[in-house]
Amino acid sequence: MVESFDVIVVGGGPGGSACATFLGKAGKKVLLLEKARFPRDKTCGDAISGKSMRVLRELGLTMEIERNPHAVIRGVIFSSPNGKTVHIPFPQKPDQSAPGYCCRREVFDNIVFQNAKKFADVREKIMVTDVIRENGFVVGVNAKDLDGKKDVEFRAKVVVGADGSQSVMANKLGLLDTPDEHHCTALRIYYQNVRDLTDSIELHFVDSVMPGYFWIFPLENGLANVGIGMITKDMKEHKTNLKQVTFDAIANDPLFKKRFQGAQAVGPVMGWTLPFGSHHRKCFGNGFVLVGDAASLIDPFTGEGIGNAMTSGWIASQVIADGLKQNDVSESFLRQYDEKLWSEIGAELDTSYKLQRVGRFKPLLNFVVGKAAKSPKVRETISSMLGSEQAKKEFTGPLFYLKLMLS
Template sequence: MKHEYDVIIVGGGPGGSGTALHLKDSGLKVALLDKESFPRDKVCGDGVSGKSSVILKQLGLFDKMLELPHGPGYGVWLSSPKGVDFIVDIRDRKGKDAKPNGAVVRRYDFDNFLFREASSLENVDAFEGYTVFDLIKEGDQVVGVKARDKDGNVHEFYGKIVVGADGMNSIVANKIGQFEKDPDHYVVAVRGYYDGVEGMKEVIEIHFVEEALPGYFWIFPLEGKKANVGMGMLLRDVQKHKANLKDIMDKIIKEHPKFKDRFKNAKLISEIKGWGLPLGSKRRKGYDNGVLLVGDAASLIDPFTGEGIGNALLSSKLAAQVIKEAFEKKDFSKETLQRYDELLKEHLDPELKTMYRLQRLGSIKFLLNLFFDKLQKKPELQELVISTIISDDTLEYKKKLSDPIFLIKNLIL
């Protein structure tokens, strides 16, 4: 079967649905394909951060998203390997009525919400249960995809631009020779849902506990005493230490002095599942003749925090801008689509580079402990960390935090 569109989007996660949403009112006919049927699970911490929230607000969807079951995100609780806590809660700053600047929303609900919003657009046709297995080419130019539906029928979708929004194992990235899993720039992580977790404070929790280093252990609060709990580590370190993340997480929950009481009555209410995070410290070339890659397919995850929804949404916005420009020019060659890379360089690379520096620093236990000790004593350092977490534009603060001269001044002197 043959289908004709202007734009084919492969994958209906935040990157794919985001691209379709940003093409609203473009006048372009869009096919949005996903191998799954929504709602579907996606292994994730479910943290919809400030960065994601900014784009959801621009799309007019943030308040609507908060109607989904969720835990409100009022800030971040950090702790050092030695167990020193530092909690940033915007209500301490802006008063009890302060609005959350993020949320913890199960991807089962969040992705379904975005996918339904995208598929309800007049210019978008959604195809669920369609697995893309190949690209269609005319010479060097990609002009479509081949997909198999649930009954095994093969469909050909033709379009001027194919957007690879198909996540970590992107077939689109693969087919244009952009698929790589570099253990230094790839995290593996596990996640489970628990009920009955004590002591949560409506802030996401990131704990640099010794057992999880050089990764971290997280507790992201959902409704009541439910939480998304997990931990992640660079693939390089998992391979080096032959680490079993599920076992390490289980040990932290059952034995760690900081957590064992909080989990005493907690029940695991899901399977513990693992998935990979392709990091933006080595992002892929996100364009080719007739192709753009967004989100995980382009390897855009924040190398320090592991946050990828925000960058998937941001890249979808930039991709949509370039798609519209390409249709105006009627040119879909890589020379025109290269503009997308320029936009990523401008809007994403400075932050990705900074967060990579923080990741490297944060993997040194001694430095982390020292940092948290100084944080207790130095109001200016506290201000900086708070600004890094709650400001609308956080890059300048993050740059300062990762600046060696600033760190020497604050940690050693």
């Protein structure tokens, strides 16, 4: 007999696990299907920013992160193409709590995923292969049981696609459409014994890497997440070999050469894709919604997507719960999800896209980082701007740069 649920969530990453948890808490009968067995790795920079922290607090999971291997993050170090470096502390929280963490996704995702088991029927090693449609509505999924090696089918009133950047759900629904200029390709390598790690994440706009950026994010016990990201369109046009560029920067750039002497790569080089939220993908329809990377929601400036994945999962859970209550899961009802989501994150994505465009100009980056490196007042201004969406917008306007020139 085919099993039936209120909601099926496809994918147990942070977006899917958060969505399934909130729906389960709201009393819905939820099935969470995940193709991997947890804990599993996910290629990422492992930075858990302020927005993720908000959802983590709502889920009651911050203490769980504190109990597991992680690093507390209190600021960001930028460097410009001419090699100048500046340290910007994050604004201190009134309650002195951690502004952010770096936590390996093998650890972080497992915490959010295992917590979902308290509220939803969670099944691992089930790989969804297609959506089932009836009368113009998505009503379930076809899947492969990877352990039992058999085809299975599940039915629900609503299906949530939370299956990441290569989403089978988005693909089968004809929505996997992010153009190359709104899409990033990135790779990550774990290193042990990189020198001079601090409690700040590091974003380096290195000349040889531009228009991409190089990152070093500190983790527990001297481990670091090192990576590079570049807009896919640029990468293709410049025929950039990301792996080559990364190893060249590590071996030759004056900023990194000494710091990586004696450092060892731990594990393989891992690459993956980031669909940016500067492209507004349709993420709802009759009987379905998409969340997280499946909905193309990654910040186009910072490359952060965990916060938007969890936030979209949370908002989707509220709209779906309302729809089930009113017995309406039509496209016109679920449109509210798109509206609420974009009123929450749209302005920020817009600002980040503008910042990404500004960040392509080497002289401007040299100028801002140079000014900030010299002036504590400029560093303070940037620090307070990082904590406020409204203020962050100023970075994208000419007035900010004029004020800098005059400062």
